[in-house]
Amino acid sequence: MNIECFEVRREDLSATRVVSTGCPELKDGEILTQVECFALTANNITYAVVGASFGYWRFFPTEANWGIIPVWGFARVVDSRHADVKTGERLYGYFPMGTHLVMSPGKLCDENFTDEAMHRTELPPVYNFYVRTDREPSYDSSLDNERMLLFPLYATSFCLCDFLQDNSYFDASQIIILSASSKTAIGLAYGLRDDAELLPRVGLTSTRNKARVEALGLYTTVLTYDELNAVDKKLASVIVDMSGDGGVLSELHRILGDNMVFTSKVGATHYTANQPGPQFIRSRSSMFFAPGHIRKRTLDWGAEKFSARVSEFWYIAALRSRDWLVFEYYAGMTALPRAYRQVLEAKTSPETGIIVSLN
DSSP, rough: EEEEEEEEEEEEOOOEEEEEEOOOOOTTTOOOEEEEEEOHHHHHHHHHHHHHTTTGGSOOOSSSSSSSOOEEEEEEEEEOTTTOTTTTTTEEEEEESEEEEOEEEEEEOOSSSEEOOOGGSSSOGGGGGGGGGGGGOOGGGGHHHHHHHHHHHHHHHHHHHHHHHGGGGGGSSSSEESTSSSSSHHHHHHHHHHHSOOOOEEEEEEEEHHHHHHEEEEEESSEEEGGGSSSSSOOOOEEEEEEOOOHHHHHHHHHHGGEEEEEEOOOTTTTSOOOTTTTTOOOEEEEOOHHHHHHHOOOOOOHHHHHHHHHHHHHHHHHHHHOOOEEEEESSTTHHHHHHHHTTTOSOTTTTEEEEEEE
């Protein structure tokens, strides 16, 4: 049996290859999982864009200058040399964009475990955590697609919402969200709409997506990137940037001036866009790293309470998303390059969620 992995060149994400290797012999305590299916979103592109600085290339190491982009999905244990993990178990979590993964389960409990492979021990724990779905009391197979696609995004949305609330919205009078059609932005907008403060929410999007974003009913105002001057510059504003478009962000900073109180940089849906210009206010901007916020809240609330709050947020938002979400399916490793390019080149519509099945 061979293991196949889809790899991208780190300095040119459009350059890809599929690498096939023999299956290694398992050591005591290891398991072999076969990836069944996973979702592909702009979030995976963000993993690649910041892969070196945030350690995403380290989860599934490969040859120098190449990288394996992590994805969220399901896999099944097909071989085990671990006494407490049986062949046939189904897992949900963080997998390579490929057919198999050798894992070293540790910290086992009935419902989950952590992959304690040596190269992953210093990486954020949230990415090393795997759910044993066969043992999960609340598991609902009808939500598998939403879980793969939306849970990682809406978990970030929850953390962003909580971060803003915890900082009293930086005393802002409006929230401006760039790439408002992105699913993480939509998740954030769900949370903001439910907040008692209910600050005005300005969604910025492309001209082709404006009508779709307006139809969601989640933003007070929807503007295109050509309409930045229509933003109310008299209001103290906090910006949440899912786009990574330094040119747009810099122009928005110029327009708002002192009324730009804080910018949280989250994603890179426009990963090829310009870098920030001289108008960009770095002193009031920072990159948002969801695992860091998860670590903080786990310490504040305890792991069980944090998990319960995220799960409730995700579940409610996922059900709401069924009003607009449409799935697009790709089957097999041969179809994976085409699916990847659809996401990389932003060719899918905002309401589309891509699911790749490998068996």
